Amino acid sequence: MDPYLNHSGKMENMASLNSANSALHFETEPNYGNRISTNGTLGMTQTVQPDIQKTRKISEPGPTSVDPNGFLVVDNVTKVYPTAKGPFVVLDGINLTINEGEFICLIGHSGCGKTTLLNMVSGFNTPSTGQVRLQGQPITKPGPDRMVVFQNYALLPWMTVTDNVYLAVDSVYPDKPEVEKREIVREHLAMVGLTEAADKKITQISGGMKQRVSIARALSIRPKLLILDEPFGALDAITKEELQEELLKIWSDHRCTVLMITHDIDEALFLADRLVMMTNGPSAKIGEVMTIHFPRPRDRARIMEDPEYYDLRNYALDFLYNRFAHDDDE
């Protein structure tokens, strides 16, 4: 329990510091950069050279071009919805290249088109102009190679935990023998720690367990890309942290590519290799992309002790709440 207490205590400190100091203090304060280490590891803060700090940037502006050979390429994507009052531009010229095995988090205010972008990657929606490509293949419809972990779990409540996962395995690998499919289900439920609950109905298990089933189902079909739409938004703080750690462990074992929407900066900093920050809609763009250098495997307590953590966190907070503040309450 102690790490949690420490953790939340620190967060409050930082939040108040941030609100008191709303300017871009990491650039205006000359000494501030001293605390940023070059490689993100702990204990290096004293030896950093001053001229490196100036060139070292926390975040890059949104890319204007893509690497055509990237694993997942969002190539100049625009999404426009026709409305009675004329065309409504949701996303305007999104460029993003994701490498194989990367963990990408997407952050931005509600209504900025994060989910629209995600839906074009999963194939539920298609771009008005531009293209989304996975390994060079344009994405036109949903498919099991881009499995989604839905915000509301999207499990079938009349089935057991096992049957929910089995339905996925059976649909994607109809030709595998029954025994093998059962084994895949068993293995993935064990991976998320649900062996005991395997025969329970979905309605009998908690929210955290439901999201575990959803993750097990998604991974059981071995997707090339795992898409998560705010997967832990509805969970309590402790369950959320447990699941983040499990997700990270599973990801490092599976080495799949992950694209995840989140509202939680701490979650993104703990999980992601890169944090994609979107500007407000309409006509949302990728504002900046922050690279998160913490070494893996990550340990939450150690990351929290790293001064760079707070630089990144404050930078992201500043991006969301000062530079691209949301006008209306969510």
Place this chain on the structure above:
Amino acid sequence: MVANAGTRTSGTNFSESLRSFWKKNGENIVLPIIGILGFLVIWQFASMAQLTKLPPPTSLWTDKQTQELLLYPFMDRGGLDKGLFWQTWESLKRVALGYTAAAIVGIGLGILVGTQPKVNKALDPLFQFLRMIAPLAWVPITLIALPNVQTAAIFVIFITSVWPILINTTVGVQQIPQDYKNVARVLQISPTKYFFKILIPSALPYIFTGLRIAIGLAWLAIIAAEIVMSGVVGIGFFIWSAYQNNYVSEVLLAVVYIGAVGLLLDRFMAFLQHKILPTDSRS
């Protein structure tokens, strides 16, 4: 000795469990009985005080002919002269046929309409129009359109009870959460599997609601249909002929049968609903 002791213990257990049962359900049993008795007493006094021409409830026993019907529900003197059990049984058989047809057509058509928005647009006004027609209004039409009285009676039941099944099934299919559809799309589930694993289970609570409303309507319709389609064995026509002959207490007895059967049918559907549907998705 041992056996004795055993018996005593189980005896105490039995009376104890009886007591706890009574504590839990006593009110549920006593209060309805008080309600029904109160109703009957008021009716009895109203009749005795000549406030209404309707005979009192005790006439079911005091009237010789009705008493015979009350005591011998299984009698069969051939033709239309049968006990009330057989009259009800004949009506129930018609209801079963008409209701089964309504369930098949209603669920089938409901799924089609629910999954195909264009079909829905084409047929919805027609359905809304037809479902407003009372069972009695269908009787003359069906008597002309269909070859015999039996088929006409079954058709009237069908046409009365099909609408709630059809409309509820349509809504149930339309209300399948987008999340489930998205799962099916991303997993590229085959249409057959989608139908049995997602569509049917998801719409089932709505379908059952429709089926439960429909069983009541089907039973209402048989009475209406038989009253007009004279000359058939059935509880509806029994009421009609009793009324024609001014055997009012026989009408009362038949009404008790009708109410009881209607209640049993509804309880039966509720039981099925309870058995088949998981607790939380029941509507």
